[in-house]
Amino acid sequence: MLIQIDYQSDVPIYVQLTNQIIEGMASGELKPGEPLPSVRALAADLGINLHTVNKAYTHLKQEGFIQVHRQRGALVRPDPMPPADEAFRSRLESQMRPIVAEAVCRRMDEADFLDMCRRIYRHFTKEES
Amino acid sequence: MLIQIDYQSDVPIYVQLTNQIIEGMASGELKPGEPLPSVRALAADLGINLHTVNKAYTHLKQEGFIQVHRQRGALVRPDPMPPADEAFRSRLESQMRPIVAEAVCRRMDEADFLDMCRRIYRHFTKEES
Amino acid sequence: MLIQIDYQSDVPIYVQLTNQIIEGMASGELKPGEPLPSVRALAADLGINLHTVNKAYTHLKQEGFIQVHRQRGALVRPDPMPPADEAFRSRLESQMRPIVAEAVCRRMDEADFLDMCRRIYRHFTKEES
Amino acid sequence: MLIQIDYQSDVPIYVQLTNQIIEGMASGELKPGEPLPSVRALAADLGINLHTVNKAYTHLKQEGFIQVHRQRGALVRPDPMPPADEAFRSRLESQMRPIVAEAVCRRMDEADFLDMCRRIYRHFTKEES
DNA sequence: GTGGTCTAGACCACC
DNA sequence: GTGGTCTAGACCACC
Structure with missing residues (x-):
């Protein structure tokens, strides 16, 4: 890699x-x-x-x-990671919050923002196949 | 505040x-x-x-x-922020990439992840009314 | 005015x-x-x-x-200002030096830079007639 | 230096x-x-x-x-600065305007003023060789 | 050893 | 009373 x-x-x-x-x-x-x-x-x-x-x-x-x-x-790690638990989700959320706030201030609308999130997500998952 | x-x-x-x-x-x-x-x-x-x-x-x-x-x-700032341009979007994306990667590793599926994104987005926008 | x-x-x-x-x-x-x-x-x-x-x-x-x-x-002032003396010129020069240095760093060539200087100068003097 | x-x-x-x-x-x-x-x-x-x-x-x-x-x-900075764009030129101009105005009030004529500008410019560029 | 962050405290420019 | 500048000194993150 x-x-x-x-x-x-x-x-x-x-x-x-x-x-x-x-x-x-x-x-x-x-x-x-x-x-x-x-x-x-x-x-x-x-x-x-x-x-x-x-x-x-x-x-x-x-x-x-x-x-x-x-x-x-x-x-x-040979085996799968432990699935997302509450601690993880809340850490994720607090990392994302300031980033999303900036997007809102810059007037990205919800669809536009979610498109970007989806694109980033799929960037990782599409190549797993 | x-x-x-x-x-x-x-x-x-x-x-x-x-x-x-x-x-x-x-x-x-x-x-x-x-x-x-x-x-x-x-x-x-x-x-x-x-x-x-x-x-x-x-x-x-x-x-x-x-x-x-x-x-x-x-x-x-009394007037609206300048709208999201390419520079902003690419900065946003590089900030989100490692966060999303972790979510993928922790096996959050796409719907779950996007729900979280939507929830955070709406947390900000719903209260604007 | x-x-x-x-x-x-x-x-x-x-x-x-x-x-x-x-x-x-x-x-x-x-x-x-x-x-x-x-x-x-x-x-x-x-x-x-x-x-x-x-x-x-x-x-x-x-x-x-x-x-x-x-x-x-x-x-x-009813009468003309005293003409530029050495003290004035050297003050002028030290005010302009850092500005010119930036122009040089930003690769404005000499003709381009002097055009700008001339334009600013004439902006004042052309209206005196 | x-x-x-x-x-x-x-x-x-x-x-x-x-x-x-x-x-x-x-x-x-x-x-x-x-x-x-x-x-x-x-x-x-x-x-x-x-x-x-x-x-x-x-x-x-x-x-x-x-x-x-x-x-x-x-x-x-190892590579050249971005060349002067409109934003830069207009900032430059507003920094120079009050300085030039004073020169005009002190009755520096155009040739004299431009000589000074040229001299300052060359002070930087001649030594680059 | 380098910059990054934080504190405490002072005086000044601006209005 | 507001921010701007400067000092002195400390501990930390990075490598």
């Missing part, structure tokens, strides 16, 4: 990395159980610091997206 | 403040042209530093949400 | 007022010896504070653009 | 700093992609507060003159 880091973004590199791995899992580009590159290899590949990759992997592990084994390295 | 700061959150205080003001504008709780509290008053009210409020106001001003007059203080 | 105040500008109102009176003198719209409105009248007219008009008049008087008489009020 | 702050000036320190960096870029003294001193180093160097330097850097970043990377510090 191709990972692109934007060094000028004010999104921290480890967050960009985390997001792209989650996006890869959502789109099916990263399969359950699939091995991820070693911390060392990925850091070298992207030209970033070991600690940065480590921090991303640690976050992903803590949230259950990946497993990290001492010898075998990191792999995509 | 009631503003609530979560001091435990890792979202910076000035961002929380910025978001809540945008949300107030989206919901119609803050009307066009309505005066906002002075930086000092709001800082005292929230028990935070005046510079932190200032930073939020400065961001809001730069993005056109509010106007700041030298001695009359801050006002909600 | 019509004076327009932009309350949203971050240029202080008294500076806007000062500038517009100087521009009126440059364009010939304000003639030498011509009376200016009283502080009180102009403040009422523009809906601004007495002190603000006062500050503008004081600045203009200090730089020799106008005269202020106790009884007769303010008038445009 | 030598930066000189005039503490007596009524131009705010952060504006003086901003202007001098833009002037350095215009003259070619600061090259595209060149690193700028860290906020702390520059603050110490100039004997001013780190927040003052930060404010200048933040302004320069917002207007696209420099890039700020989380840990590599600030760099001069």
Whole structure:
């Protein structure tokens, strides 16, 4: 999977990395159980610091997206993620709220906004087939 | 309008403040042209530093949400925001992408996800009447 | 002469007022010896504070653009301004330097830039006839 | 590049700093992609507060003159600035108008005035070779 | 070591 | 009384 880091973004590199791995899992580009590159290899590949990759992997592990084994390295969680529970949904909602508020202020109407949401959703799910 | 700061959150205080003001504008709780509290008053009210409020106001001003007059203080922009252009839509999309990816990983289906989007959207627009 | 105040500008109102009176003198719209409105009248007219008009008049008087008489009020200097001396030219230059630097960074070429300068200059002088 | 702050000036320190960096870029003294001193180093160097330097850097970043990377510090924008558009030209014009008006009042004639403009322009461009 | 955030406190410009 | 500027100093996130 191709990972692109934007060094000028004010999104921290480890967050960009985390997001792209989650996006890869959502789109099916990263399969359950699939091995991820070693911390060392990925850091070298992207030209970033070991600690940065480590921090991303640690976050992903803590949230259950990946497993990290001492010898075998990191792999995509082999079994499905736990389904969305209330805690997850409420976190999702509070992340989306300010974004949606801006869309409303900029007068995107409901249909237009939902189209965009649907398009983003399908961007991930259509490629899973 | 009631503003609530979560001091435990890792979202910076000035961002929380910025978001809540945008949300107030989206919901119609803050009307066009309505005066906002002075930086000092709001800082005292929230028990935070005046510079932190200032930073939020400065961001809001730069993005056109509010106007700041030298001695009359801050006002909600009296006229409507410029409508969503391509730059805005693409920024919106890149903010939403990682959030949606997580929802997909957590197996929220499309209808469920879009319901949530619709609910958040309507949370703002239904109260405008 | 019509004076327009932009309350949203971050240029202080008294500076806007000062500038517009100087521009009126440059364009010939304000003639030498011509009376200016009283502080009180102009403040009422523009809906601004007495002190603000006062500050503008004081600045203009200090730089020799106008005269202020106790009884007769303010008038445009009846005789011509002292010609540009070295002090004036060097002040002018230091005000223009950062503006020109930005134009260079934005890759306005010399002809284009000088055209703009000429146009602004003539905007004032053509109306003097 | 030598930066000189005039503490007596009524131009705010952060504006003086901003202007001098833009002037350095215009003259070619600061090259595209060149690193700028860290906020702390520059603050110490100039004997001013780190927040003052930060404010200048933040302004320069917002207007696209420099890039700020989380840990590599600030760099001069590596690629050329976007060319002057209408918005830029009209901002330039309104900044120049009051300055030109004063020159007219002080009876600088057109040739003299344009010579000065040309000289300032060339002051920046001749050194780029 | 870099910038980002936050606090506390001061003085000034503006009106 | 309002925001604007500046200082001093602290802790944190990032790498």
